[in-house]
Amino acid sequence: MHGLMIQGTSSDVGKSMICTAFCRLLADQGYSVAPFKSQNMSNNSYVTVMGEEIGRSQGVQAEAAGIVATVDMNPILLKPESGMKSQVVLFGKKLEAMDGMDYRSRFYEQGLAAIDQALLNLSKEFTHIVIEGAGSPAEVNLNDRDLVNMAVAERADVPVILVADIERGGVFASIVGTLALMPNPERVKGLLINKFRGDIGLFEDGVGFLESYTGIPVLGVIPYLPNHAIEQEDSLGVRELAKTASRKPIDIAVLKHPYLSNFTDIEALLNEPDVSVRWVEFVADLGVPDIVIIPGTKSTIADLRYWKQQELQEHLKLLPNESKIVGLCGGFQMLGEWLEDPCGYDGMKVELEQGLGFIPGMETQFTEEKFVQRRTGVAHFEKTDIAVTGYEIHTGRSTPGNPPLIHYETGSEGYQGGRILGTHLHGFFDSPDCRRAFLAPFRKTKKLPEPSIQQEIDRFGRWAQHVKQHIDWQAVERMMEASQ
Numbered sequence: 001m002h003g004l005m006i007q008g009t010s011s012d013v014g015k016s017m018i019c020t021a022f023c024r025l026l027a028d029q030g031y032s033v034a035p036f037k038s039q040n041m042s043n044n045s046y047v048t049v050m051g052e053e054i055g056r057s058q059g060v061q062a063e064a065a066g067i068v069a070t071v072d073m074n075p076i077l078l079k080p081e082s083g084m085k086s087q088v089v090l091f092g093k094k095l096e097a098m099d100g101m102d103y104r105s106r107f108y109e110q111g112l113a114a115i116d117q118a119l120l121n122l123s124k125e126f127t128h129i130v131i132e133g134a135g136s137p138a139e140v141n142l143n144d145r146d147l148v149n150m151a152v153a154e155r156a157d158v159p160v161i162l163v164a165d166i167e168r169g170g171v172f173a174s175i176v177g178t179l180a181l182m183p184n185p186e187r188v189k190g191l192l193i194n195k196f197r198g199d200i201g202l203f204e205d206g207v208g209f210l211e212s213y214t215g216i217p218v219l220g221v222i223p224y225l226p227n228h229a230i231e232q233e234d235s236l237g238v239r240e241l242a243k244t245a246s247r248k249p250i251d252i253a254v255l256k257h258p259y260l261s262n263f264t265d266i267e268a269l270l271n272e273p274d275v276s277v278r279w280v281e282f283v284a285d286l287g288v289p290d291i292v293i294i295p296g297t298k299s300t301i302a303d304l305r306y307w308k309q310q311e312l313q314e315h316l317k318l319l320p321n322e323s324k325i326v327g328l329c330g331g332f333q334m335l336g337e338w339l340e341d342p343c344g345y346d347g348m349k350v351e352l353e354q355g356l357g358f359i360p361g362m363e364t365q366f367t368e369e370k371f372v373q374r375r376t377g378v379a380h381f382e383k384t385d386i387a388v389t390g391y392e393i394h395t396g397r398s399t400p401g402n403p404p405l406i407h408y409e410t411g412s413e414g415y416q417g418g419r420i421l422g423t424h425l426h427g428f429f430d431s432p433d434c435r436r437a438f439l440a441p442f443r444k445t446k447k448l449p450e451p452s453i454q455q456e457i458d459r460f461g462r463w464a465q466h467v468k469q470h471i472d473w474q475a476v477e478r479m480m481e482a483s484q
Contacts, residue, residue, distance in 0.1 A: 001122070002480045003129035003158040007149055007188075009174040010136050013165035014194040014222075016057040017463070019132045020230060023065040024464035025473065026128055026480075033128040035061035036156075038115045039076040039148040040134065041086065043261030043298045047391035047426075051372045052092025053077055056264065057132065060230065064460040075118040076111055076147065078103075080259070081298055081347045090114060094370055104145045111147045112155075119156055128480060131156060138181035150183045158483045159189040161219065161476070167195040172209065179214055189479055190219040192471065197224050200470075220471025230459055248276040250442050253289035255312075255331070256281045257303040259347075262296035262393075265328050268429045272439065273451050283310040290442050291324045292316065294331030296426065299347040300364075300396060304334045304355065313356045322445065324419050325358060332414070332422035333396050336362030343368070345395050358420050364396040371395070375425060377408040380416070381437035388434055390427030398424070 006022070008015045019035055026033040035058050046059025046069060054074035062069035071092035078086040081097055088095040088107065091114065098107065122129055137149035146152075153160050162178065164171045171193060179185045191210060196203065200221050207218045254266055256279040269275055280286050297303040316325055327335040336355040343349065345366040355362075376389045388406060401415025405423050414423035421438075429435050436450070443450060 001127060001129055002483050003131060003156060004476070004480050004483065005131035005133060005153045005156070005158050005160045007133035007137050007153075007160050007162055008135070009138075009162065009164045009178045010168075011134075013163050015132050015134075015163055016061070017230065018161075018163055018192065018194065018222075018467065019057070019130045020061050020064045020460065021464040021467035022130045022476070023061045024460045025468055026130070027065040027067075028461075028464070031128045032126045033065050033130060034067065034122050034126040035065065035073050035132065036118070036122060036129050037074050037132040037134070037148070038118070038152045039078065039111065040074050041078040041080065043079050043259070043296075044264055045077060045079065045089075045262070045393060047372055047374055047393060048092065049374060050092070051374065053089050053372060053393060054092060061130070061132075064464070072118040072121040075114040079261075079298060087298075091118075108145050108147070115147065115152060115155060129156070129158070131158060133160075136178060137183070138178045140181055143183055146183075150187065153187055154184065159479050160187045161190045161192055161479075162188050162216075163192045163194050165195050166193050166203075166221075167197065167224065172206070175210060176213065179216075188216055190475065191216050192219055193221040195224045196221050217472075217475070219475055220467075222467055222470045225463065225466050230463060248274050249446050249448055250275045250291070250439065251287075251289040252277045252291045252293060253280045253286055254278070254293045254295060255307065257295070257297045257330075258306055259297045259299040259303050260295060261298045262329065262426050265295060265426055265429060266293065268435065271432075272435060274443070274448050275439065283307065283312050283315050286315055288319060289323060291326060292319070294325070294327045294334055296328055297330035300330040300333050300366075301339055301341060301346050301348060301350050301353050303330065304339070304353065307334075308356075316356070316358070321419060324421065324442075327420075327422035328428065329392075329394055329424050329426060330396075332424060333364040333394075333398055335359045335415075335420060335422050336364055336398060338363045339366070339396070340364070341366040359401055359415050359417070359422060362399055362401055362415065364398040366396045369395070371397070371424075375408060375413075377406040377413070377425075379406045379414075379428075379434060379437075381440070384437050386431065386434045386437050388425065388428055388431055390425040390430065392424045393426065394424055 006015045006018050023035050040055030044056045045053045046056045048069050052071050058073040059069045075091050077089035080086050085097045085099050087097050134148040164175050334356050335358045337357050339353040341350045372393050374391045379386045379388045404412035405414030405416040
């Protein structure tokens with residue numbers, strides 16, 4: 001199996017996006033290509049067609065490659081919880097929660113075996129592999145137990161391309177320093193400069209310096225591409241969302257939990273031309289929005305207590321009747337009357353926790369078994385039925401809301417009553433028809449025109465061609481073909 005690995009000088013330099021572009025470019029050329037990330041840490045997961053959890057970035061990369069995502073593409077997923085622990089998901093299934101020391105001492109050998117098995121499985125089905133690293137490979141205190149960077153490149157026996165983000169400054173020091181501290185820097189065969197703004201011609205001397213100083217070719221300088229419409233994965237993407245949002249007629253305030261997860265549920269709303277999305281960390285900054293969204297969380301009760309301490313319930317009650325309150329997954333559970341978690345499956349042992357009380361009779365009990373499933377149903381908005389598709393990932397089992405929001409072939413789910421709307425379904429707003437129906441009352445009240453239906457753009461193709469235009473793609477191909 002031919003391949004290469006994308007590593008970065010730090011987190012959020014664009015590794016996932018580069019891998020997404022490479023997967024699409026290789027697929028367009030007729031190669032059988034798969035993404036791979038041995039270990040991913042994120043609360044923003046992706047559900048496979050088999051109902052298993054992997055990192056969001058590998059799911060997106062599989063979509064870019066035009067293939068079905070599987071657990072072999074991300075065998076180890078770490079989901080941070082409260083109390084300095086992370087839930088370990090192995091081959092798509094919950095294993096146990098561990099702290100950092102426990103994970104390093106007890107899981108390392110098991111992790112290596114999982115990585116080897118996943119690579120073997122992929123090699124039987126695909127001819128090419130695009131591997132994503134994590135964070136920085138120069139974390140000298142972690143390299144003896146590495147499960148995600150250079151150790152993986154060596155096990156897969158692939159060359160490495162090192163990516164640096166010029167937008168944050170210090171690009172020369174970050175590249176030179178990373179090469180000086182990382183193990184086996186001779187495996188790095190190319191450099192990429194990402195998120196460049198301005199005249200690329202002004203960086204020619206910088207390219208010359210890097211190539212002369214490091215002896216490694218700079219394969220390209222990729223300009224920053226705004227509004228690429230490709231989902232982001234980790235919490236660093238939340239800051240990027242905040243940068244892109246501007247005040248527009250319909251004001252949506254999204255509560256930013258300490259244990260926020262699946263924030264990509266909100267990204268689709270940014271596609272609406274008359275909608276602005278703003279993050280709210282403190283109730284005092286809530287204001288009087290048209291819509292309040294309480295998103296998903298990895299620790300529902302811990303985040304519920306965070307907001308109750310700030311008297312969120314009282315502030316929401318004071319909002320005008322026209323304001324909509326929306327709960328998604330953990331946020332939906334918060335809107336009920338009671339939550340029970342005597343065994344601490346949500347992160348802390350709680351016999352009985354009072355919810356925000358906006359959904360009468362709704363109680364949530366947390367269990368050891370996690371509900372993970374893709375779902376397709378119909379949501380009812382006034383006199384309109386809208387098809388919705390998404391997935392559920394949650395441990396809490398909630399009593400049915402009445403009236404329900406979504407009807408499935410095997411029952412119903414969610415709640416819609418008055419100004420309250422709630423559902424466990426991630427991806428609820430991904431459908432343009434669903435967003436249109438949901439926002440219609442606000443547009444009517446504000447006398448806003450109904451936006452024209454825009455043709456769906458090939459976001460993966462657009463991004464991939466942008467990358468290809470600014471790199472030496474033939475050099476990348478030669479690099480992959482030389483690997484075995």
